[in-house]
Amino acid sequence: MHESRARRLSLESAIDPGKQNEPAIPDPPPIHPSFIQVAKPYILEQTIQDCIAAMGVNPLREEALRLQGVTWIDNVRRVLHLPIRTFNTAVVYYHKFRLSHPDIEYNYMDAAAAALFTACKIEDTLKKSREIVCGAYNLKRSPAEQMSPDEQIFEVHSRGIIGLERLMLEASGFDFRTRHPQKPLIKLARHYGLTQQSEISRVAYRISQDLYRTFAPIKQTTSTMAFACLELAGRLLNQRSEAVESGVDYEQWRTSREEVMETLFDLLELYTHQRGATTVGPHFPPDRFLTVRIPLNQEAEAQSLPRYTHWAERKDTSTKTINGFKLSSKDAMPEKGGVHPLTPVAANDDRPNPGERGRDGAVRFMIDPECADAEKSKVMQYFKVEMEEYEVEDER
Numbered sequence: 007m008h009e010s011r012a013r014r015l016s017l018e019s020a021i022d023p024g025k026q027n028e029p030a031i032p033d034p035p036p037i038h039p040s041f042i043q044v045a046k047p048y049i050l051e052q053t054i055q056d057c058i059a060a061m062g063v064n065p066l067r068e069e070a071l072r073l074q075g076v077t078w079i080d081n082v083r084r085v086l087h088l089p090i091r092t093f094n095t096a097v098v099y100y101h102k103f104r105l106s107h108p109d110i111e112y113n114y115m116d117a118a119a120a121a122l123f124t125a126c127k128i129e130d131t132l133k134k135s136r137e138i139v140c141g142a143y144n145l146k147r148s149p150a151e152q153m154s155p156d157e158q159i160f161e162v163h164s165r166g167i168i169g170l171e172r173l174m175l176e177a178s179g180f181d182f183r184t185r186h187p188q189k190p191l192i193k194l195a196r197h198y199g200l201t202q203q204s205e206i207s208r209v210a211y212r213i214s215q216d217l218y219r220t221f222a223p224i225k226q227t228t229s230t231m232a233f234a235c236l237e238l239a240g241r242l243l244n245q246r247s248e249a250v251e252s253g254v255d256y257e258q259w260r261t262s263r264e265e266v267m268e269t270l271f272d273l274l275e276l277y278t279h280q281r282g283a284t285t286v287g288p289h290f291p292p293d294r295f296l297t298v299r300i301p302l303n304q305e306a307e308a309q310s311l312p313r314y315t316h317w318a319e320r321k322d323t324s325t326k327t328i329n330g331f332k333l334s335s336k337d338a339m340p341e342k343g344g345v346h347p348l349t350p351v352a353a354n355d356d357r358p359n360p361g362e363r364g365r366d367g368a369v370r371f372m373i374d375p376e377c378a379d380a381e382k383s384k385v386m387q388y389f390k391v392e393m394e395e396y397e398v399e400d401e402r
Contacts, residue, residue: 041356047183057347063109079100091184096126107173119163124175134164135163206243216285220273230265242295
């Protein structure tokens with residue numbers, strides 16, 4: 007088509023030499039299938055590790071910033087008298103944002119403030135960005151030095167939070183579905199004959215808040231988290247319940263022993279390594295968590311339970327042991343600089359360039375993965391490159 011058009015232009019120029027000075031009409035740009043990002047309500051551990059490795063983030067620095075950000079959100083939401091559901095949603099948005107953006111692109115306090123600001127809108131506990139910034143400022147001031155949200159000093163920071171709000175929504179895939187483990191936790195406690203004022207119920211409720219300092223809220227269902235919190239509270243207080251630990255009700259609550267054990271180990275690692283940064287940790291001696299973990303390690307080894315559920319095996323056969331679990335070395339530490347698993351993909355398997363999202367193609371967000379797959383298969387038909395091979399016999 008391009009050759010015939012060029013030939014036609016050359017003939018017209020030969021007939022009319024005046025047309026040689028006219029600018030040529032540029033060809034229309036090729037049509038690009040838009041990138042589709044499907045909302046992911048759950049992100050498994052393997053994907054989380056791949057995200058961290060793809061961004062080149064130091065795991066120790068990642069853990070430190072994660073704990074600092076969650077602590078910041080918890081402190082500010084208490085000052086603003088926000089409910090626990092707003093805290094849960096804010097931390098989930100904070101986790102998802104940090105899995106999509108390396109920590110060199112933002113300050114963790116700005117990201118935490120933007121996550122809390124977004125969660126206030128989603129949970130209908132509205133707070134202005136100025137109020138959030140002011141609440142964080144007043145945390146470090148005496149009552150005589152505290153300021154009101156109308157002060158001009160908060161203007162720049164409040165605008166920065168509003169700017170980060172869009173990135174928060176994009177990182178979550180514009181998925182406004184929220185889940186909170188406290189409600190099923192209370193139901194489970196009643197089911198097993200525990201009152202809200204019992205010691206196990208109170209400790210389990212506080213454990214459910216510490217759970218958000220890990221990645222468990224974006225990996226597990228609310229029933230899985232509720233079972234793990236209730237079982238760990240009983241083990242820490244030495245008031246174990248056979249009905250809770252046996253798992254006879256797992257099927258009814260759509261969970262499994264593997265998922266509950268993964269959540270338990272996530273909590274125990276948090277209390278073992280970051281005991282001072284938690285709510286429940288300082289109330290128990292350090293060796294108590296090690297004592298609780300030993301029988302769980304034995305159970306996992308006896309029943310061959312994996313450390314992380316739904317883990318896809320990779321080609322590397324070399325293994326290493328981490329906290330009593332054998333993991334492939336390639337699985338445990340993914341290679342740096344790989345393809346980010348949360349990057350949106352077009353119908354022709356094209357991906358946007360890092361740092362240029364939205365420049366080389368529109369990004370559309372979908373909730374239903376089946377709808378996205380159907381559209382992708384339909385659009386892919388127009389981008390197939392079909393080639394035919396012919397065999398020509400040489401008669402010489």
